[in-house]
Amino acid sequence: xxxxxxxxxxxxxxxxxxxxxxxxxxxxxxxxxxxxxxxxxxxxxxxxxxxxxxxxxxxxxxxxxxxxxxxxxxxxxxxxxxxxxxxxxxxxxxxxxxxxxxxxxxxxxxxxxxxxxxxxxxxxxxxxxxxxxxxxxxxxxxxxxxxxxxxxxxxxxxxxxxxxxxxxxxxxxxxxxxxxxxxxxxxxxxxxxxxxxxxxxxxxxxxxxxxxxx
Numbered sequence: 001x002x003x004x005x006x007x008x009x010x011x012x013x014x015x016x017x018x019x020x021x022x023x024x025x026x027x028x029x030x031x032x033x034x035x036x037x038x039x040x041x042x043x044x045x046x047x048x049x050x051x052x053x054x055x056x057x058x059x060x061x062x063x064x065x066x067x068x069x070x071x072x073x074x075x076x077x078x079x080x081x082x083x084x085x086x087x088x089x090x091x092x093x094x095x096x097x098x099x100x101x102x103x104x105x106x107x108x109x110x111x112x113x114x115x116x117x118x119x120x121x122x123x124x125x126x127x128x129x130x131x132x133x134x135x136x137x138x139x140x141x142x143x144x145x146x147x148x149x150x151x152x153x154x155x156x157x158x159x160x161x162x163x164x165x166x167x168x169x170x171x172x173x174x175x176x177x178x179x180x181x182x183x184x185x186x187x188x189x190x191x192x193x194x195x196x197x198x199x200x201x202x203x204x205x206x207x208x209x210x211x212x213x214x
Contacts, residue, residue, distance in 0.1 A: 001177045004055070004185035006165065008035045008044055012188040013051050024054035026129075026165070026185040028085065028109070029061055042078055049079035057107045057127075059085035068095040076104045083107050083126060088116050093123045100124025107163060114148045121153065121160040127183065132176070133166035142166070143175050150180040170194055 002023035005016050008031040016022045025048050029038075037044045045058045056079070060071040068091060072084040076099075083105045086092040096106045100123065107127040108120035112135060117128045130149060132142025149162050161182035167173055170193050173184050 002183040006185040026057040065091040096123040121158040127163040129165040131166035133168040
């Protein structure tokens with residue numbers, strides 16, 4: 001399973017990259033706004049691409065087809081690893097197919113159903129991003145969606161990768177990995193939680209106490 005960091009914070013990205021865990025990065029308008037980088041969006045994406053040598057998702061903010069294409073072509077020139085992030089809408093899918101024919105990779109975001117993911121895959125998306133946490137928030141099962149997507153994509157041999165998004169805790173990651181998801185994009189806080197276990201902490205304490213006994 002590939003680990004992407006869901007962040008536009010340069011310090012966070014550098015830290016996870018230094019751990020040797022970073023396969024890529026995903027951003028979105030909210031994350032860019034959190035870093036107050038709207039005016040320096042392209043510069044921020046370029047800086048991220050210098051840190052991580054894997055895919056970096058940069059999302060368009062246009063909702064019309066022509067606007068999406070204009071933004072996508074501009075963003076794709078920043079770096080060869082830029083993946084264009086498009087919303088699951090008719091215009092987004094039309095733009096996905098256009099960019100696929102131009103050999104520009106697309107991550108279709110805000111996926112909440114199998115039918116949406118199938119449409120995106122058929123249009124040529126390199127990634128689909130199902131949001132597990134947001135489904136859980138409305139008393140639906142995000143992990144059931146990952147299970148269904150894994151089955152359907154395997155049935156039909158889709159090359160589109162399942163990129164699990166809106167991961168809220170380590171259980172989301174573990175279960176997604178068991179279900180065969182290709183990628184998990186994780187907030188910094190969740191990646192750091194993956195290191196933690198009380199038995200690890202108590203074991204280190206015991207080893208050090210035994211070592212320091214006179």
